[in-house]
Structure formats: structure tokens, C-alpha cells
Amino acid sequence: MAKYVYFFGGRKAEGDGKMKDLLGGKGAGLAEMTNSGIPVPPGFTITTKVCNYFYKNKGRMPSGFKQEIQKNIQKLERTTGKRFGDAKNPLLVSVRSGAKISMPGMMDTILNLGLNDETIKGLIKKSNDEKFAWDAYRRLVQMFGNVVMGVEKEKFEKLLDKKKKEGKVKFDQQLSVDAIKDLVDGFKKVYQQETGKKFPPDSLEQLKMAIESVFESWNNPRAVTYRKLNKIPDDLGTAINIQTMVFGNMGNDSGTGVGFTRNPSTGKKKFYGEYLLNAQGEDVVAGVRTPLPIENLKKEMPKVYQELWEITTKLEKHYRDTQDFEFTVENGKLFMLQTRIGKRTAFAAVKIAVDMVKEGLITEEEALMRLAPAQIDQLLHPILDPKVKVDVIARGLPASPGAASGTIIFTAEEAVEKSKKGPVILVRQETCPDDIHGMDAAKGILTARGGMTSHAAVVARGMGKPCIAGCETLQISEENKEIIVNGKTIKEGDWLTIDGATGRVILGRVPTVKPSLSGDFGIFMKWADKIRKLGVRANADIPRDAKTAINFGAEGIGLCRTEHMFFAQERVPIVQKMILADTEKERRKFLDELLPMQREDFLGLFKEMKGYPVIIRTIDPPLHEFLPKREELMVEIALMKERKKPEKEIKKKEALLARVNQLHEINPMLGHRGCRLGITYPEITEMQVRAIMEAACKLAKKGKTVLPEIMIPLVGHINELKNQKAVVVRVAKSVMKDYGVKIKYLVGTMIEIPRGAITADEIAAEAEFFSFGTNDLTQMGFGFSRDDAGKFINDYLSEGILKSDPFQTIDQDGIGKLIGMGIKRGRKTKKNLEIGICGEHGGDPDSVKFCHRIGMDYVSCSPFRVPIARLAAAQAVLEEKK
């Protein structure tokens, strides 16, 4: 029979730290800590298998499960000496979700479970604190009503507010025992009114309902959104931890806190955390009260502090990584409630990784696995220009680094709306999981309450966005849509800048500068370069981008889109005339005008690239993209006629429309573009090749090395490549003859049409290199227009039809097979064929790893993604070793 429940307690656990799949991260951590002799309140973990069974069987539990729970409760009773439902010495427990991958605040938690009108007596007696006990009961009814039965929080809060008004007090704690007793009665009535049922007095019934509710919370909307954002599979399921309650709110010799073994923001090796005295665990994370820094604890409870430091230092060594822990002190006794790998900023991750290598704690290879490649993005984010004088209006906690400017917005919904028009900064009292979509849309987050581990801080760091938390000098009125600070009023829509690295809140917009890429980061990236086998190139069209790419470590240009050069303001009119030309002769005239401009472009690129290979793609988009829009012309002409404009002017416009109509396409993506243009208008290819080769020859004559690789786009048939290659070779020969130099150059092709991948063996006979255009390959392989897929792709993701957006991460099961086919067949014909990728997937870590596994020579991505690709490529090698 399957085992559904794992006990931990009395220095011995049935599970261990490796069993995250089954016990979740929290459960595995509790088991591991218990086994290591660390003080952990005893309890048991219900496995993720039960959760999955629950979902597969319409909310039923597996057979034998009930009995297992009962056995474990009995064991817990033996371990603690307390008894469930006992009026004398009642066992109270917490019920907490805990998935394999941490989803902070996303699922449900219930505390103080086991209290009822009988067991409260025992709690009063044992705690010797009637008010504390009744308050615990009140909290249970409220939490249970809200979490398990879905009663709105406000229904309870209204009663609480009323009581505080009656008692003329400000804080909950100031209420009298009788007032709290009244509230318990009142809450129970609310519970019954709203649910039609009595609050369940039976402890076991409470537990059963709580377990089901936690399982159900796995699929609540915010958890689903969080998983989608963080690419966590929906079928992992959550475990549930049932743990003996310890109380941090039993007076001022009690408390609760969270901490990190190193600073999660900077990575500095310094014990780091926050706590609240006389508080229950959720109070710290929820950000209702602003907690104290952990150094304070050294003064207030030196023994506890010392023990905590020793335990967490041991944990860090044991897990060989920074720990994020939760603890509670009950009447001076320390309990560890959780330990897990600490989330951190990219800055911190790099520093910690490099430091730990120096400390001899981990190897370079392990260090490289400690940073998710996507996190590097944060390191490349701008910081405030230090030369600019700024108007600092407030200071808060530096909760997530980076700097951002935007207009102020007060709700998540509006953040989503307004962000479509420009950058916004989301300003909130405190954030909650319901705000995630707004945080996603905003450039930065600013809260008045909450600490470094508040919801806002944790989520913002995960998103790699600047965040300032606990900026209490701000008086935020979400209702009036204004902030009052030092007598100044700042309105919605005003510009604000936040510096998440220092906590400075600044009025107005502040220019930013790029961060330095040396120091720890430089060391770290060198380790990556030492290990990776994939080359990393950049997609760059202009010298400035090429320079950035080189700075970020690119080893060549994988894609230069020559048509981007056509879109320059002063060139568009010439390009238009070229397109509208009636004869080849006329077309050549305008191409001749474009020639020197393109030559200058390439000269600039070649110079920046200093002999690295530069792949230049001949013109790709359909010509009508350069012309005025058809429907606008139609409206214009209709109005000209209506307004009886001169016949001649109308005729001229109509002639233009006629040509635009001629070029108009129903499906431009599948139309007259790519090499199809070069085949029908070989003179365009000729001009581009001439520009490339003239630029290369000029430099070569000066003794510089240049390595142009000319790439023909959209090849689906070998004969297309043959046709265009003939043009390239003819023009290249002629230019080299004119200049009297010989240059090594390659002619290759994009593989971006499914037929191209399928017939890659034939195409490789003519191509000197392949570059997979995975954007188009995905479009055509899936039959998804990237411009239009928005109409259904979200439904696809939310229905679970697709696990991730195939335009972001290569669809390995489908498009990936096409790529694999292309590589295998291409190399069958030409063993040493140079093969790379230049779609936007080239900067996506999962896709980069796929490119490594499938045997490509290099990836090419936007300059800012080059370091990401470098790390992903190194990790791919390390993952393969396993």
C-alpha cells in the first residue's frame, strides 16, 4: 500500500531533504531539520500524491488515507503529550501548503486548528493567558471561515472595527478579554449566517475540511497565475504540513521572524532577517506591522539569537547554499518552522556564488548552476545616473534593485491599462497576491508598509523589478489617488523614480546608466565561458548595437537585418520610389542611390566586429511594408473625391493606390518576401551584395580582417538558394576583381520554412551555413501568426493546451523535432556545416540549452541577452554531465 503521510518529530523524520517531489519543499526541509536535531515543532506531511489523487478523483481521498491520518495524529499526541480535542492539554496544529517549488503566499494556511469551546479551556490553563487564548480562537474562526468556507474577510473585520470603536482602542491587542470573547461569538454567527452551517467544533472535522481546502487552493486563480508566470507545471500538486502550533504571540518573551544566512539583496555574507515580538508568523510576511532587523534580537534575546545563528549557519553548510528560514520563539524557546534555499536578487546570486567558491564551499561548476540565466537580465538593468542631482522625497527599504521611472498609479487594474501607454510605478499601502498582474505591468513597485520579505519585495525580486517597501513616511490615499509626503501632494499621473538598490523615492524622471559588468560578474561569466561549448553571437543591425554586443561578450553577429537599414527616415522615400518603379532600369536607378548608404552601414558593422564573423541577411519583409497603408489611402481618396479636389491630384493618389493594391497581400507572412523578392528582383540582391562586398574589400585593402557571411532568407527549396547564390557569387567575384583583393566569405541560408528543414539534406549541398529562424519556423510549423496568435494563445495557456508560449521558448516536442531533422539531414550532406539559431529564442535559456543538446554551433540573440545565453550554454554542459 502507498504511504501518504510522513511523520517528523522527536529528532527523527520518516522523510528527508531529498524528497521534495513527494513532501514539497517545506515538508522536505522540516524532515531534514528534524533529522539534524534542530528544534522543529513535530508534525506530519501529506504527500503531493494525495493532492494529485484528489484532483483526479473529483475531490475524493485515496482509501486508507483517513486511517493513516489518524495513526499520525496518535503519534503526534504521543510525541507532544497533548491530545487532539482534549479540554485539558489540547493539541493545536497549523495546516500549511507546501509545493515542490515555493509559491509564497499563493496558497492557504490555517493556524490554531483544534480549538473549540472545550479545548479553549485547556489553552487558557496551559498558557495562563486568557486573552491570548481567546484571541487565538477568534483568529481560527476568522481564518477558517475565510479560507475554508470562503466567507469574505470584511464580514469579520467590520465586527472587529466596531468592537475597537466601542472599546475606544486602536489596536486589536488593546481589546479586553470579554470583548474578544464577544467577537468569537459574533464571528461564529457570521460564519453560520454566511455558510448556513455551524462552525465545526470537532477538531478532526476541522482538520479534514482544512486539508481539502488547502488542496483546493492549489488551483485558485492567483496560484494558477503564479505558476504560469513562473513556468511551474500544474500537475506537481502540493503537499500539506500539519504541525504542532508554537506561539510567538504569548507575550514579550515570544516572537516570530524570518531571515537569510546572507543578504538576499546584495549577497553580502551577513546574518540577515526581521522579527516581531509577540506576534504570529503571518504578521511578519503580511507586512501589517513593520518588523525589526534581526540585529535587535541580539540585544533583546541574546541566547535565542546565538542559537538561531548557530542553527542557520549549520543549515547553510549542510545545504551548501544560502538559507531562508522561519522561526518562532515561544516563551523564550526557539523553534525552526522552515528552511529553504533563499531566493535572491541576481546581484546577490552572483556575489554569493563567487564568495562560496572562494570560501571553498562549492565548486565553480556548482556556482554556475546557482543563477537562473534569466536573472542576469536584472544585472543588465540600468541604475540611476550618479551625475544627475535628484529630488529625494522619501526613503524606504531597498527591497529589489534596479531603477525605474514612471507615472504613479494606485491599483493593479489601472497599472495594466495605463502601462500600455507608458511606464508606470505601482504605489500601494502594501501588495497582496491579487495585485500580481499589476506588478507585472508596472516598471517598479513602491509600498508604504511591509519589510524586505513582504509580498511586494519577494515578488518584485522574482520579477527582477525595482521595489521599495516599508516607506512609511508616505501617506498613501488609494481612494483620493494621491500621496502626501512632508506636506507635498503627489497626484496620480505624476512622474516618480524609484531606486530599488538604495530605497530612494525621487520626484520626476531621472536618466539611468548601464551597470558595470566587471567584478564578481566578470569572474562568474568567465567561468561560464570556460565551460560552454555553444558560441554566442548577437543580432545587431547598426554599429552601436554591435558595440554593445561585443561588450556583452558576443563572438560575432548572427543576424544583421538589412531591411532595418531601409527604414531610416531619409531612405524610405528612395526605397518607395524603388518599389514603385515600373521597369527594372528605373528600379536600378534608385537601388544605385541606396548602394553607398548600405555600404556605409556595413563598413561600420565590420569595423566594430573586428574580424568576428558577421552574418548579413538579404532583404526579407514584403515590399508593401515600406508603402503607405492601403486602407488609409482608400479613405484619403474617398474624401478627396467628396471634397472635389483637382482630378489630377486624385489620379495621382489613385495610381499609388493601384500599385499598393497590386502589392497588397492577404497573408504577408506567407507572401512575396524573403528570397522570393530576390528571385523576382535579382537587382535588389545584387545591390545588397555589392554593398557588403565593397565595404569588406575597402577594409581588407587596409589590412583589416573581415568575415562576411551572406545569408539568404526564407529558403524552402534548394533551387531558391541556387538561384540567389549564383547572384551573390557573381557580384562578389566582380567586386573583388574591381578592388583587387580576395576575401573569404560564406553563403548560407536561413532554415525557417518547414520544407527547408525537411529537405535540409538537399539544401546543405549549396549552403555553407544554416541559421535556424525559429520565429518563422514556429509560425509556419504551428500555423500561428505571431501578430494574431494573441487572440487565442492565452486561452491555450490557461486551458493547458500549451505549457508555454512557443514564441518565447522553443516547442521542443514539435518545432524542435523539425530543427533536429534539419540539423541531422544538413550534416549528413555536409559534416562540418556551421549551424546556429537567430530567432528570438536564441536568448531564452531553455531554448539555448536545447540548442546545445541538439548540436548547434552557436546561438544568436539581442545584445542584452548575450550574457544570459552564455550562462545558459554553460549550464547546458553541466546539466548534460549529470
Added chain:
Amino acid sequence: MAKYVYFFGGRKAEGDGKMKDLLGGKGAGLAEMTNSGIPVPPGFTITTKVCNYFYKNKGRMPSGFKQEIQKNIQKLERTTGKRFGDAKNPLLVSVRSGAKISMPGMMDTILNLGLNDETIKGLIKKSNDEKFAWDAYRRLVQMFGNVVMGVEKEKFEKLLDKKKKEGKVKFDQQLSVDAIKDLVDGFKKVYQQETGKKFPPDSLEQLKMAIESVFESWNNPRAVTYRKLNKIPDDLGTAINIQTMVFGNMGNDSGTGVGFTRNPSTGKKKFYGEYLLNAQGEDVVAGVRTPLPIENLKKEMPKVYQELWEITTKLEKHYRDTQDFEFTVENGKLFMLQTRIGKRTAFAAVKIAVDMVKEGLITEEEALMRLAPAQIDQLLHPILDPKVKVDVIARGLPASPGAASGTIIFTAEEAVEKSKKGPVILVRQETCPDDIHGMDAAKGILTARGGMTSHAAVVARGMGKPCIAGCETLQISEENKEIIVNGKTIKEGDWLTIDGATGRVILGRVPTVKPSLSGDFGIFMKWADKIRKLGVRANADIPRDAKTAINFGAEGIGLCRTEHMFFAQERVPIVQKMILADTEKERRKFLDELLPMQREDFLGLFKEMKGYPVIIRTIDPPLHEFLPKREELMVEIALMKERKKPEKEIKKKEALLARVNQLHEINPMLGHRGCRLGITYPEITEMQVRAIMEAACKLAKKGKTVLPEIMIPLVGHINELKNQKAVVVRVAKSVMKDYGVKIKYLVGTMIEIPRGAITADEIAAEAEFFSFGTNDLTQMGFGFSRDDAGKFINDYLSEGILKSDPFQTIDQDGIGKLIGMGIKRGRKTKKNLEIGICGEHGGDPDSVKFCHRIGMDYVSCSPFRVPIARLAAAQAVLEEKK
């Protein structure tokens, strides 16, 4: 060393009838006839290999070739006793092209080669006819000048016309010897003026130039067009036949003719042909003089007639097929110049095939190979409604069967232009190869001159178009664009009807009726059905089409496009309201209105199909196809504003535009369509499945058999199919429960997305059948939008980048591989998966054969193509046996 030249003569040839690849059709035929003892003027054939060498080596001949020619000329001189360039007994030869596949009139021919100022003397002496000899010389200079040197015909004709005027004669033959001598001089001068060179007197030089010219004519524009139209590969090359001249123009005991062993129009077993006395070969084919029927020869030259009959009867038995032959009688002696398999109408082909099986000459299997499947199309063409009284204004030769109405047009260019607006009939004095594109565009062809074997007749039969030739009562003025007949004037643009089966020319439009499919055709198709393994279904959306399909032998419906039902006039407004609905509830309301209509549609289909399987595809096109056009709305609104229409009306239109904009797509082909609609709007799928199953249940309750196969379009990912299948199964179950019957039904999918083919193994786990949508698979696999590919596909075909239009014939090398992958992977998962095709390729013979080879279960095509597919499927089996 390679052998480049094959001799024939003296009852013995170096080649034989099987060597068509090397000697061309004509050369192989001459060799075979020579070997059979049939009187053939001796000569030799230059192989197609020389032609290919010529093209690969920029017009050079292989080494040793010249020597081989010389040796063969010497052999020819020994055989004939004549000598090349000899003034006493000169050897004169014809130089004719002859490819493997006959291309009548497409390439060059030169007669009388070997004449010069010396050899003319010998010809005069031998022929004893000075005028004949000089006329032969004149013809050589003209033909050589025109064909070899490209001098325009008119330059010579002008001189000839002048001479005739001077001599006051009407026909060439009436000119005096001196006049003709003068013409020879004059022609030589024209030759020198136009080419800058003297007419070459040396016979060997003449021959060398003529050979090169014939090779060059392989790539003249009309030959290239002909090959493209008839899908003849460009790299076959042509052979050249050098043959001793025999003269049909040596007086009234001479003549020349062509014939068939059976009637090529009706297939009747009756000796059939035409001849001209005192004429050279080209005169018959060119249609300048109208020849006499071959029966006349029986009276005029009974011995020759008898010999000809015996020879050709022997040839038919020898080749086991109808022969098309050319002969010349020189001073009473018969020579055979050519024999080949006779081209025939589809009518004739079926009759001849069935007759020959009855005669025991061939087997049923051979008979099935005697008809190109595409030809069947001709049999399905309409004939004139016999019940309608018609106004016959003239009668001509019934040159190609079928009937057509159209407006009159006089030039090929205008035929192409005007045919875009409506059907046209091309009316010409006579047609020539330059007219091919006009003939292709016209619905039918009518000529005043030429016989059953004239250019117009041969080409029209090949194209399967009605043609009346030699309708000499018509006075056609191409200049005035009118026809005068019996005093009536008919103008360009007037309606005319021609009946190619009877030769009747009828004024006005005449309704047509479908031909009968029984008799010989029925027997023939039964043989095909006996042999073929592929099933043949039809694409049909409405009961009428289903009925036609059944009549044509369809065994089910392979594709019913349910959206075609949405386009019915009375339904479009409801469909629009459904699309514009803001909520699912509203959408369901309008879907409920559509439900009974769709149910009636399916009821009708199921009734017609009498228990055959019916594949019904759920909605496929993007919804905006049902809405007004975006750009038209934009113009309308702009004008309403300009005209200051009431604000309310404008707002209403703007709201419509907003919704249209919302649904607008950049690439609708790759957009929100197919199963993507069903996934985002499951209620549409629900309604359609309900309509299908209710119709099926109604019939089942009456005891009828129904076999619905519900097909989900555009599936690229297994999860898409899972999602839609769940809807289908749920609704089907519920309907069957309501009706209290159980129906066998299948749920399957289109494979039309490349990713669908690639992941067919996964998809097959959920699909009960696959239907390859090769239209979309070609679009996405090639990245060609069918709507837009017109902008480059012609360049692709003329540049030889593609051999044929992939939307007409499956691209076996690329898309075919995807299909193969889909089948293999699908069957790997589900061994007995039902697999078919429903793209338009299902009616293309080559594609049908491919579908057989690759292991499909059936093809589905438009009802009119069903018989074509049946024959192609049978031929595929027979071809495999070889």
C-alpha cells in the same frame, strides 16, 4: 566512345522502337519501321544526349561527333546512291526535331537541305521538272533563313506576293520558272541583307547550322510553354532526324498525307486520314490548303491506298495501339515518314481501349493504362442540350469534342484579357503555336482553315477543349473584328456556341447537359474499380453535390465544409449576430437559431449518402470572413463624418468597425480559425455536433444506416484535439441519450499543420482517423499563401525553381515527406488508423498515385474528379506491378 548517331535504311536500323529516350519518338519509330521492312526514306538520328551536351557546354558538340556525322552521310550516300553536294545526283535531306514526347509544331524543321547553285542542276535533271526544283530551292532559302537565321517570314513573303502580282497569278504554283529563279536570287539577297552573311552554298555547312538551330529550338519560348502546359521535363532534350528527301510535290502522281488507324475523335475502328496531292508534308499540317479525306486516295491511287492500309494495319498490331502516321508518295511510290501512338480524345481513348480488349489485342490492365486520368475530364464535360432548338450558322470539322459558349474574340492576347471577365471563343483563320496562351484562355476554338490534324485541332484535343476547324464558309476578318457568314455579320463580343463533337457553329448561348457515364465508359471504369486499392470519396457540402458524387462512383464524403452552410444568404445575418455577440449567452441564442438549419443540411447529406461514411469538419474559417470588410467600413465612416450624418448612425457604424478591427488579422491563414475557434468558443462546436448527431439519430430511429465521422480541423497539438474531442463526445452522448439510439461515429482530425504531421504519433492516440489537408499543409510547409503566391509562382515555374505548381500536384520531395512522416507515425501508434486526403490534390492524378504509394486508405476530391481519381488509383496499382 559514346555513340551519338544511329543509322536507319536498307531494311536495317541501328536503333529500335524502344529507344525513345535516346532517339526520340520519331527516330525510334523510323528505326522500328525500317527494321520491319516498311518503306522508309533512309537517314540517321542524332541522339538526345547530343542535345543535352550542347546545352551543358554552351553550344559545343561532343568530340568525335563531327566524324560520326561524316561517316553516316557516307553510309547514306552508299544506301541511296546519291551524293551530298553532288551536281549530278545530289542527296537532299530533311532535318527534323523529334523529342521523346511529341511536341507537334513546337520545334524547327528544314526541308530540301543540300540544295545550292550546283546541286540544283542535278535535281532538275533527275526530276525532269525545272519548276519543281527551283521551287524546292526557293523553299530551302526561305525556310533556312527563317528557321536557322531568324529572318522574319514577311521579308520573304513580301517578295513572293510582289512576284505573284507581277505575274498576275493567285497561287505560288502558277508562277513561271523564271519568276521562281528570280525569287531564289531575291531571297538570297534578303538573306544577306538581314544576316550580313551569304546563304551558305556548302551542303555540310548547311547541315551543321541546321542541326544547331534545331537544338536551339528546344528552348524557344513556345516549346518551353508547351512543355510547361504538358508537364514535360525540360531536360529530356530533343533528337534530330536527318532523312533523305522524298517529294510529294513532284506532280499529281505525288502527294503527302497523315492518318490514323482509328478515328482519333470518336475511336471508331475505321481507317482515317487526310492527304494533299502535289504537296510537301508541312502543307497538310499547317492548314494552308484543306486536304481531302483518305477515302479519296482509294479512288485516286488504289495500289498506294492498299499498301498504306496494309502497312498501317501491321503497325497497329505491332505496336498494339492506334497509330498516327505520315506518308509521302513520290511519283507513285509510297514512303512512310513517321509512325507514333496516335493522340486521341478521351471519348476515342475509352472506345479504342474497350474495343481492343474485345478484339483480344490488349488486356484490361493495358487498356487502363491507355487513358491519362486527366483526360476523363473531357468525358464529363457538358454537351449541348438536345432539347434546345439552335441557330446553326455554319458547319466545320468536329476537331475536338465538347460544347462551349462564349463571346467572340479574334486574337490570342485579347482572349487572355477578356477571358478574365467571362467565357470567350477564340476565332482565327488558323492557329499557330504563338496562339497557345490564347487557346488556353478560351473556352473553345473555331478556325476557318485547317483539317482535323491542323494545329488548332491537335492542341485543342490536348487541352480537352471544344474545337471546330476548317469551317470555310466563314469569312473571318481579324482586322475588322468580324465574321461574315451567309451575308450575316457577327461582331467581336457577340455570343457564339460551338459543338466540337458535331462541328456545328451556333449563334448565341445554348444551355448544355451532362454526358452519359454508361456504355464503354462504364465498362472501363469497372475495370479500374476492380484493380484499385484506394478508396475514392468526394468533397461535398450539399445534398446535390453528394448526389453527383455518388453518380460518379464516390464511396463516401471525405470532406463536408460546414461553414459553407453558414454562407447561405438567409443565414449570414444570424451568423453575423452570433459573431458580434458580447457574451456567451447571446452567442448561444443565435447558435440555437442556426441549429435546426444545420441539422436539415446534415439530414439531406446523410440521406443521399445511404450509409456511406460522411466526414464532417467543424467550422474552419476565421470569423471575420462573415463580416463586412474593414477598409470599406473605414471609407464609409469617413464619408458619413464628412457628410455630417447623425452622430448616432456614425457611432453604430464605429461600433461595428471596432468589432471588425478586433477580429481583423494580419495573416488570417495563420490566425484564429479551425479548432482554435472551437477552443475559444466551444459553444460553436457544441451546436455543430448537436446538429450532426440529431440528424443522424433521426435517421437511425427510422432504421437507416448513418456513419458520421466528425473531423476537427487545424490540429497541430494533441491537446487541441483532446479539448475538442471532449466536447464532441459529451454532446454526442447527450443527443444519443435524448433520442434513445446508439450510433457508430468516429472522431478524427485534419493533418494540415506541419506540427500535426510531425507529432502524428501523439495525435493518433486520440484520433480515429486522419485526413490530410494538403492545401494548408502545402501553404504552411512551403510558407506560400495560396492567395498571394501568384506574385512569384510564375517566376518560380519559368525559372525552373519549381517543376510544377505545388497547389496543383503534391510536392512529393518536401510536403510529401511530411505526409509520409504523418502516416508512418500515426500508424505506429494506431495500426489501423483510417487515413485519407481531402485537399484539392485528391483529384490530381499524380497526387492520387502518390497517395496510393504512400499507403493512404482513400482520396477525396470534388465530385467531378471522382472518376479521374478512380482511374489514377487503378493505374497506381498497375504501375507498382512493373
